[in-house]
Every structure is written in structure tokens, then in C-alpha cells.
Amino acid sequence: MHNLAILSRDTTLYMTLLEEAQLPFLALILADNKLPESFDYSQVDILFGDPDLTAQVVNRCSNLKWLQSTWAGNAALFALDKNNYQLCGVKGVFQQAMQEYVFAYLLYFSRNLAGFNQAQKHKIWAAPTYQSLAGKTLGIMGVGDIGQAVAKMAKQFSMKTRGYTRTTNNCEYIDQYYTYDDTQAFAAGLDYLVCLLPQSSETTGLIDQKFLSYLPQHCVLINAGRGTTIVDNALIDAIKNQALQAAVLDVFEHEPLPEHHPYWQLDNIYVTQHTAAESLPEDIFPIFSENYRRYINGLTLQHLLDFNKGY
Structure with missing residues (x-):
């Protein structure tokens, strides 16, 4: 027994x-x-x-x-x-939930839903600018079963995909793989970046000021992996200086996120209370x-x- x-x-x-x-x-x-x-x-x-x-x-x-x-x-x-x-x-068990979460925000930004909402509030008929996801480049950090599911969905939208991984390199939905030695090449030119990395000594603090400097100004960062991957002060500076379009954050180094944390106050940071894939x-x-x-x-x-x- x-x-x-x-x-x-x-x-x-x-x-x-x-x-x-x-x-x-x-x-x-x-x-x-x-x-x-x-x-x-x-x-x-x-x-x-x-x-x-x-x-x-x-x-x-x-x-x-x-x-x-x-x-x-x-x-x-x-x-x-x-x-x-x-x-x-x-x-x-988390693939579908993460697909929904990631693409809810990719579509939110690409189709400029906030812009349309503001136009409606001000009764403006002229449509705001918006874009298709087709042809845009999505970087995925962590290409395990969840990352592969996100890549598969990206291909349904005709997106280009890059995978950032230490081991996996056989996903049919990833166009090109990059290792930890190719960080700059991986980040350069990304339209969207989704981080799904586990917490480890290698991933802690990986997304720092240097990493963020490689990303284009229009890039949107989504972190649904582990909060310790991001250096908070570096991301806050990037958002404040408009070096990054926006960041969607589901996970944090300290949870619940303290009430005094700057993330709550910044317009271009979206906090989702660790609900991406429960x-x-x-x-x-x-x-x-x-x-x-x-x-x-x-x-x-x-x-x-x-x-x-x-x-």
C-alpha cells in the first residue's frame, strides 16, 4: 500500500x-x-x-x-x-490556453483594437492604422511543447517564426533556430517576442538592457514563462524611453505583484496576473x-x- x-x-x-x-x-x-x-x-x-x-x-x-x-x-x-x-x-495540457493568450495580444496590437476603441469614443469615422500578422516575425524563447504550439498557430496566420532554445531544434513550425550564443541575431528585426523559458541559472536575468537593445522599437514583448527571466528595471526603462512598443507580463519575480511596483503604473505594460495557462x-x-x-x-x-x- x-x-x-x-x-x-x-x-x-x-x-x-x-x-x-x-x-x-x-x-x-x-x-x-x-x-x-x-x-x-x-x-x-x-x-x-x-x-x-x-x-x-x-x-x-x-x-x-x-x-x-x-x-x-x-x-x-x-x-x-x-x-x-x-x-x-x-x-x-497548456498548449491551447497559451495559444489563446498569446494571439489575443498579438491580434490586439496588430489590429490596433485600442485605436478603434478610441475612434469610436470620439465618433471618428476615419479608421486608425492597423496591420496584418501575415509576414510578421515572431520570436519564441523556449520551444518545448507550449512553444511549438504557439509556433504552429503562428503559421496559421502566415507569420515567420524564430526559435530560441538550448536543445530543441526539430519543430516543423520554426523557420530558423538560434542558440544562446546568437542572441543579437535572434532579437534583431522581431515584430513580436514571446518568452516561455523555464526558470534556471541560465535564464535568470536573460532579458536585460543589452538584450532589449537588440529589439526593434515597434516590438511587443510577451512574457508567460518565468518572471525572473526579465530584469525589471531594464524593461521599465525601455518602456519609459519608448524603446519598445509594449510588454505583456503574466509572470513576475515576486507574486502577487506588489502594489507599489512600477509595472502597475505604466500605460504600455499589460499585467495579466499569472492567468495565461492555469x-x-x-x-x-x-x-x-x-x-x-x-x-x-x-x-x-x-x-x-x-x-x-x-x-
Whole structure:
């Protein structure tokens, strides 16, 4: 029998899904959306939950064998010294949501929806300027399954695509690949830039003043990867100096974003409160269920993460 603990803001939904699944040889010994201090965590050999919650107890789980995260980002767990267990992420469930998010803003800017709205308010019949996405160049930083889905959608709009990646180079929807050594060539001439990079030592602070200086003035930056990738002061300066058309930010180094942060005040920065592609229990639980069946049968788990790489 395996002892499972669930720690998630969606614990109630996960309990319902678990009951319906009737997984064999599994005892649920804890299910909560907070951290009970009096609980004996040494009983737990399988942990399922939100990384910011599980990170607070994982060191007390002395017999932990496998942790299934409910989120794509697991920086809180990678920040700990404990790594003598299998950590699995979630993949294959965020593509459509990210496609919708990215292209909502690409179309917002290309079709100049704000301009049309202002023209309507002032009863101006003369149409404001607008553009098509066709023929425009989209740079995608991070070409995993989500980045590839964004590239695929870009091709539906007849866009040109560039991929910025350390490893992946086989996506049919990417016209040209660039590595971390080709940053200037990658950034030059982009009309839109979407950052989907994970948090790691290599990506932290990657989008700094130097990187931003390579982007054209009309470029729109969208960051739905990790907040630590962007140097905040560099982006704020770029927006204030009109060196960049706009920035759409879904993720931040500190969340919730502090009320005093300059991002709230700048007209050409759009804050979307980490909602680009949320983890929904009905999407996440099947990953846990499949991995559990693999676990009890001695098979390799899906979406295993690398503690050395941080993703």
C-alpha cells in the first residue's frame, strides 16, 4: 500500500477525481489546502500538489519516493537541497490556453483594437492604422511543447517564426533556430517576442538592457514563462524611453505583484496576473493517474524533471 498526501488549493476537486479513479493500492492519508503542523509527514511516500505548498513540507517527508507537481513551474522545489526522490512536472495540457493568450495580444496590437476603441469614443469615422500578422516575425524563447504550439498557430496566420532554445531544434513550425550564443541575431528585426523559458541559472536575468537593445522599437514583448527571466528595471526603462512598443507580463519575480511596483503604473505594460495557462484539476489529475499506474508497475514516470538543470 502506498501513502498519498495531497496539498493543493484544489484539494477538494482532486479528492473527487481520486475517488472516481479508484486507483489500486493507494491510501489517501492527507488532503488539505494548507499545511497541518501536527501531521507525521514521514508516512508519506507519494506527494501530489502545488509546488509552493509541497516545498514547505518535502524535507519532512523522509520516506518520499515520488512527488507529482500540479504546476509547470517548480522553482520552489528546485531551491531545496532535497533531491532523493522523483519529481514530475506537467506537460501537454497548456498548449491551447497559451495559444489563446498569446494571439489575443498579438491580434490586439496588430489590429490596433485600442485605436478603434478610441475612434469610436470620439465618433471618428476615419479608421486608425492597423496591420496584418501575415509576414510578421515572431520570436519564441523556449520551444518545448507550449512553444511549438504557439509556433504552429503562428503559421496559421502566415507569420515567420524564430526559435530560441538550448536543445530543441526539430519543430516543423520554426523557420530558423538560434542558440544562446546568437542572441543579437535572434532579437534583431522581431515584430513580436514571446518568452516561455523555464526558470534556471541560465535564464535568470536573460532579458536585460543589452538584450532589449537588440529589439526593434515597434516590438511587443510577451512574457508567460518565468518572471525572473526579465530584469525589471531594464524593461521599465525601455518602456519609459519608448524603446519598445509594449510588454505583456503574466509572470513576475515576486507574486502577487506588489502594489507599489512600477509595472502597475505604466500605460504600455499589460499585467495579466499569472492567468495565461492555469493548471486545471481535470487536466492535471490524468497525469497523476497515469504516472501512478506507471509507478506501481515499475515503469519510467512521465515528465520527470532534472534537479541539476532545474526543469
